[in-house]
Structure formats: C-alpha cells, structure tokens
Amino acid sequence: MTPPLRDVPDADPMADDSATTGAGGQTRRTLLRGAGALAVSAGFPMPAFADDAPALPTAGTPFQAGLVTDLARALAARAYVAPRTDDLPGALADLNREQYAAIRTAPGSAVWAEAGLGFTLEPLHRGSVFKDRVALALVEDGVVRPLPYDRARFETDTTQIPTLKEDMGYSGFKIRARFDGGDLADFAYFQGASFFRLIAAGQGFGVTARALTLRPADARGEEFPEFRAIWIERPGPGAPLVVHALVDSPSATAALRMSLRPGAASLCDVEGTVFARTAIDHLGLGGMTTSYLFGPYDRRGADDARAAVHSSGGLQIRTGSGEAIWRPVRNPETLQVSSFVDDNPKGFGLMQRARDYRAFQDDVQHWEWRPSLWLEPLAAWGPGSVTLLEIPSDSEFNENILAYWRPKTGLAARGELAFSYRQHWCWQPPEPVPVAVVSGTRSGRGTTEARRLILVDFTGEGLAEVEALRTQLSVSPGAITANRLYRYPERKTVRVAFELDPRGEKACELRLALLRDDTALTETWLYRWTP
Template sequence: MSKPLNRRQFLEGSGSAAAASLLAAGQASAQAPTALAAINQSFLFEGKTFDPALVVDAARILAQRPVVPLVATDLPDGYATLPFDLYSGIRAQPGALIWAGENRGFTVEPLHRGYVFSNPVSLFTIEDGTVRRVAFDRSKFDYGRVPPPPANADLQFSGMRIATGLERPFEVAMFQGATFFRSLARGQNFGALARALILRPGETRGEEIPFFRAFWIERPSPASGLLVIHALLDSESLTGALRMTLRPGDVTLIDVEMTLFARQVLDHIGFGCTMGTFLSGPQSRRGFDDVRPAVHEISGVQMRSGTGEWIYRPVSNPATLQVSSFMDSNPKGFGLVQRERDPAAFMDDDQRFELRPSVWMEPLGDWGAGSVQLIEIPSESDINDNVIMYWRPRQPLAAGSETSIAYRQAWCWQPPERPGLALATRMRQGRGSQGRRRRFLVDFTGDRLADAGTVAATRAHISTTPGQIHNIRLWPFPERKLMRVGFEVDPGTDSLCELRLVLQSGGQPVSETWLNRWTW
C-alpha cells in the first residue's frame, strides 16, 4: 500500500525546503497519485508563515508528477444536477462573509459547490502573515429550496465572490469554475469572462481545461484599495502559480503574474484570454428573428500592435467556426470591447448589454513574437460565450520548461489608453448594387473629424483580399465629429474577403485601422 504524504514534512520548511519535502514524499511513481491528492486535501501551508515562493514551489513539484484530476464524487445526491435557479439560491449568510464587519474595504463570499460547479477548490486567508484555512460549514449557508448536505460534510468550495466596500459598495469579481474569473468597473453589469490560461481551443484533438486547486487571499489593510490573491493551477500538460492584485474602481485593474511549469510540449497555449457573447447586431444578424435590434455584450476586438498601430475588428456570429490570427511581436495591448453604450441599440431592460465591461490586456515585459487569436463560434443563444480572444506565442513551451508572464487587465468602459484617432463606432452591411456585391457603411467618430481642414483632406484607403472595392463615398458630419464611409465589395467567386480601411489626411492616419472578415 502506498504511503500518503506527511503534511508536517511538507510544512516544516519554506521555499525549496518545502519542495524537497514533497519530492521525498512521492519518490516512487506508485506513490505519486496519493501524494498529489494529499496536496489538494491537506490544508496546504495552514498555520505557517506564507511566502509566495511556496505556491511557486508547489506548482514546480506538481509538474514532476502526473496530474490527479479533481473529483466530485463527494457531492450530496442531486447537487451536481441542480438547475441554475435552485443553485443560485444557495448563498453564504451575511455574517459568514470573510472580513465582514472589519471595515477592510473588501469581503469575500465562499461559493458552494453544485450545478456545473462541482469541482472542489480550497480557500485560505493570509492574516498577519499566517495561513488560515477557510473551513466548510453548512450552517454558514442559506440553502433556499435545496436540502442542506449532511452536517459533517466537508465539501470545500467552488470558488469565491468578491465585493468592495470602498465609497459605494459593489460586487467586483468572481472566481469560479476551471480558471474562469470575471470582474467589472463601478456601474457595470457582469459580462465578459476571463481565463487564466487557455489550451488548444478550437482544435480537433480537443481543448484541455486547466483548473484552480487552491486560493490564498491576503487580508487587505484598511483603505488600501487593493486585494492580493494567490492561486495554484493544474492541468494535464502544465502547472502554474499566480499572483493577482485587484484594484476596483471606475476602472478595475487586475495585475496578473504567472509562473508556469510544462509537463509536456505545449504548442498551442493562450495568455490573457477573454470570452464574450455576440449573438446579433447590425454587422451580423444571420436572420435572427428577435424583438431586440442587437444582442451582444461585446462588439469587437481592439488591438494596439507592437509598432503602435491601433486596430479595431468587429466580431460576428458566423454560420461556421471562424479562426483569425493577427501576427505581431511584443503587442502593446488587446482586448474585447463593448462600444455600443446606447440602451436604445438593444431595447433589453433585463440584460442591459450597454452596461457590460470592455476588457483590455496590457502585456508587461517582453512577450516576443506570436499572434492575437480570435475564435468566433456559431451560436443560437445569448448565454453562450461564443467569441474568444487570446495571445498565442509563436515559440512552443518545451517539456520541463519554466515560463513567467505578466499583464495588466483593465475592466472598463473603454481602454484606459486611447489612440487619439477617430474610432469605428458603427457598421452596417447589406446587399450591393449588383451580383454578389456587398454594401458596407462604417462610421468613424472623433475630435479630429470636427476640424474642417482635416475633413476636407481626408481620404479613405480601403483594400480587400481577395475581391475588388467599388463605389467609395464619404459623408462628413463635422458638427457630430463623424465621418461615414460607404463602399461595395465584389468578392467575385470567393466566399471570404479580408477588408481593411483607414482614414488618412495629409498622408497620416486620422482613424484607427478597421478590419473585417466578410463570409458568404
């Protein structure tokens, strides 16, 4: 019989000493599954002085052993199949929120397991430098219409919900399921979803889903305005340690520092991943019979290339899966953005899509060569996150390698850094004047389009690959700081065209570069 990991051995030291204890406990390959399962169940670092290096070392050691999948066999009968309305009724009691009543600017609500969130996650706090386990206690939950679990059950948690009490309190972030998390700025509704890591999305061999095993949350100082979270990540192909610093406000910032350890060669890995919903809009309706004129929480992809070019690409709900790659080196920023802020554009007083956040990624450090990847998935429902965006490095991660990456994530109304150029704010398309031609109207809005001299000298530079451009026309509206560009695309016999449009005046751009993929 294999011998389980001795937790005291592992906790005797810190940093590399802790790593050595774990290695010693799992030398024999037959012992590895028991040792790794013990990591998930053994109240890691509880009662000890916390050092972020401990999480990094735990990830390093985990990478030297096969992954032990999370299991959900301990859930009470029926919990894994709870309908959403019953599951959402299970909430922590107000007095059970972590740091409730301590005036620390944040409270943390442990989230119950159930519904699709069946995998166990361990939660710890770091108070006065010491690690303390957040113990599961059914008496701290209101179960609504769901029968409570047995009194002695230790179910751990599915994640956590974070609220800030700074000035005007609001719910600011949620970490739940795999490595999913979401946030928002003040005054917004939850919308787009982020992932700490994405592996092989859209591939025929199947996507690999990493997951969080544990979180360590540092108790915030009163009025500090920030919350620091550490996490241990695991997957079949790699492990990782994360440090996330959350700063909520009119723009909510999350700084992410991540160290990854590859078990295998990774030739398709994604950083800074964001997902969102686009069902229909003026640029892509696909014949939807919906009372709402538009249904989307994101409208497009914003990029700032390594050379400084500002690019915008509207997203769509295609008839077939679409994958686009935007090659770059050391990108300055990218993200999924919601540019439509007029409630009349949606006429949906329940979903309030105009209040959904834009998510902007600012790489920190040298990211090298790679591409911004955009995946657009056909969808018939407005609850599907059918648009995925992330950075894919050109160089694969070698087996046994250690990789560090960092970025700043802004959950905002618009990206914090603005281009100073006119933005593409509206787009329409429809039948052209003859044959298979398509007619496009693109609106650009910006202060520079209010200047009569600039407007008079402005020209639209439009190209398509393949196909031809016809009937270019500009309508200036300087009183509205707007320029409307109309043109037709003749695809010939092709069923896909890549379009590119930029406004220039005096040889210099006065607008961002607008890209679009048209498919028949």
C-alpha cells in the same frame, strides 16, 4: 442606478537549498516535499493530486513569497490527476441553473464581514456545472488559515442542501468591495475552470478572463486548466486584495499572483509562471471570453425585438508599432479563427463601445452596462499573435468569442514561461485611441444579390473637416466597388460606403483606414466577411 448582478458562465525540482526558513524551522523545501500524499490540516479539504505530489501548506504555515510558484513547479514534475467529482451528491450535481442560483450566502457569514475592511469574501457552493473542488485559504498575519466547508454559510428558499459528514469544499468565491468608499457591492467572481470576472463601479458582469488558455479550437480538443488551490491575503487599509492561485491541467501547471483594486476602472495586475508537463505548441496568455449574439451588422437568424445582444462589440488592438486596430466581432455560421501577428503588442481587449440604452433596447440585461476588458503587458512579450475565435451561437448566454495572446514559440516539456500584465475592467480604455475611432459598422444587400453594401463610420474631432482625406481600402480575395465618402461635421463623423463583391469566395478579409497623405487619421478597421 446600480445594475442588477448577472450570473453568467521525478527528479526533485527544488535546486536551491537556501530556501527561506519560516516559523518552527520549516523551509519551503520541507513543505514541498511533504510526507507522501498531501498533508491535510483538520477540516481543510484538499484537491486530488498524485500520491507523490507536493504538500499544500497547512494551517499555521508561513506564507512566503514564491511558495505557490514552487508548488506549481513541483506539481508539473508529477503525473496529472484529474479532480474528483464523485464525492458530490446527486442532489447537488444535478441542479439546474436556476436551482443552483437559489443557493445564496447567508447574511453576516461572509469572511471579514465584521472587520470593516474594503473587501469581503463569500465562498461559493459546489453544484450544477460547478462540480470541482477548489481549496480556499486565507493568509492572515503572514500565515495560512484554511477555509473549511460550513453549511451555515448558505441559505436557500427552494434548493435542498444535504447534510454531509465529510467536508465537500467550495467551487470558488465571490468578492464584494467598496467602490470609492461606498457600501459593499459585488466586485469579482473566481469560479469554473480557471475563469474569473471583475467589474468597475456601476457595471454588471460580462466578459470573463482566463488564467491560462490551452489549445482552443484545436483538432485535439481544448484543454481547460483549473484552479486547484487559492490563497487570499487579508488586505490592509486602502490596499488592493491579493490573490494567489495554483492552476493545474494535463499539460501544464501555473502559479499566479493577482492584485485587485476596485474603482471607476477596476485594475487587476497579474504575475504568473507556466510550467509545462509536456510540450505545448498552443499556449494562450491573457485569455478573455465574451458573448455576441447579434448586432447592427450581423442579425443572422435573429427574430428578436431588441436592437442588439452582446457583451462586447469588438476586439481592439494597439500593436507594437503603435497602429490602432478595431475588429468588429460576429456570430458566424462556422467557426472563424483570426490571427493578428505582432511583436511586443502595447495592448488588446474585448470592448463594449455602445453605452447607450438605445443601442440594445433591452430592459432586463442592459448590455450597455457590461465591462470592457483592456489588457496591457507589463513586460515585453516578444513575437506572437493576438488570436480571435468566433464561434457560432444561438444563445445570448454562450460566451462564443475568445481573444488571447499566442506566443510564436511554444513551450518545451519541463519548460517555464513567466509573464505579467495589467487588466483594466472599465467603461473606456485607460488611454484614448490617438486617432478617430470606428463608431459604427453596418452591412446589408448591395446593388446585386451577390454584393454586400458595407457602411463604416469613423468619428473624431475635426475628421470631417479634413479636405484631403484618402481612403485606404483593400480586400483579399474579392473586389471592392462603389467606394464613397460621406461627411457629417455636426456628428464629427465620416462614413465610408462601399460594396463588396465576394466573387464566389467563402471568406474575404477587408482592411480600411482614412489617411491624410501617409498619416493615418483613424483606427484600422479589419473585418472578415463570410456568407
């Protein structure tokens, strides 16, 4: 059964005069210089930029490789101008969640609906929390074809969409795709800040990716880069869908090329470059957010009949040295920030390992259908840290868990940073963990009120039969008592039971693995205990 769709939440920068010449003798340099304000083709709304900003390519412009990168570089050299939202009528800006969700794509109005391709596009209306305009355009036969606003693309039963004289643009777009040659089904969303979401066949939407992450949980306040313009290439038979995005924010711009391929595990290859307007000391790449309200080891304040409520259960990491790490995520009482220092990580992701209905007992949300998102760099990332933020939440609709890669070195003003990675939106990561995995974490009151009993299960072929298992368990600060192993060969599982004595501390970092001699037979279980 297909799960129901969920709606969640100065100087000339061009130094190369040998730019490729396109149709009509226009070069990329010519297009970028523009004539003062943004060039606007008939019916194509442009986002607000500085008066001396580079011109976006207009209708009929050849779309050449590197064009969006050049635009982002040139835009970073200009002053930042915040997107306009005052052009959105109150009848749309004031819509609540339910009212906005009632605005649907009219049947037959999707882009490429009659073309028989493997994809269709549905522009998304502006309104409610999605107030910002994103300039959308197709790339067909090598040239740009803008997508102007069209009221006929939408229908609604309850929400009144006002008739406007001016083109109000769109807030993003949805992609429908054919999974394994089947009927068209929901596949991806690009909407809100620089957020995008994909799913694999048979899944419901859950984790959200970010094109760029700046200063999360920073005392100066987080900065949310935004999609300003997006170009979507018309795909050939059997080819992936290629999306080009221009991202803008007060501190930086970015250009991304994303190649999307739906399947039993959907893939998104991302190539991008960040351009700094100002010095950036807190940059996040490969950002992803998810929701975690409660689970079997953390039911803080949960008066709920369901067994668990979360889109992802933990953070999985494969370090540059090959160590496999599992870090259960939590809904803490106070903001928690964890950094896992590494050099050239092999991958990381927010994973949903619980795939049985009984793990959640939720007949509406079906959390067991949510995608895991595994990210692997396609080039060396150097030193840095996988960073995890856990934010207190009282709602299952809040994406309160954030993970991203933070390079050790920041980006100087006018600096550039190129990156690439592959995302696997999947049921299971592309390569199995080479050792026994953490299959369960539970926590409860210990033998005294001050102590906590913690149970950690590891599951793997033959693990329970290994005679000389050695427990590698540590905590800092605090102390461990009553450490015991329980073997369950019929379940291929070994349980480690121990008590944590925090000794009055407000946070304790725990580390656990099972070894034979000095060889790790399991993932490394990491956990931060807080009251």
